[in-house]
Amino acid sequence: MAYQIIAQVKNASQARALVVALRAYGFHPLEQGDGGLPGVPNLFGPEGVPVQVPEDEAGDATVLARDLLKEMAASDP
Numbered sequence: 001m002a003y004q005i006i007a008q009v010k011n012a013s014q015a016r017a018l019v020v021a022l023r024a025y026g027f028h029p030l031e032q033g034d035g036g037l038p039g040v041p042n043l044f045g046p047e048g049v050p051v052q053v054p055e056d057e058a059g060d061a062t063v064l065a066r067d068l069l070k071e072m073a074a075s076d077p
Contacts, residue, residue: 003030004058007065008047014072015049021068022053027061029053 009015015032022029030052053061 002055003052004055005050005052006058006062007051007069008049009051009069010048012049014069015051017072018051018065018068022051022061022065025064027053027057027064029061 007015007018009018012032019029019032032049051065
């Protein structure tokens with residue numbers, strides 16, 4: 001099964017929350033794993049943590065991910 005990146009999230013906590021939300025809506029994102037070393041920020045690169053779903057889910061999941069990320073950004077203090 002081929003996967004496609006639908007979002008690059010700078011904040012690892014938000015990326016994890018996005019993966020959980022996508023699962024709750026019935027999508028099948030790849031798990032990120034523990035993914036990092038203490039004290040090493042942005043281990044995944046300057047674009048952030050990639051969130052990936054199967055190619056056949058990418059269109060709908062991208063729309064949902066954008067909306068969810070906007071809501072997360074609006075609720076940040």
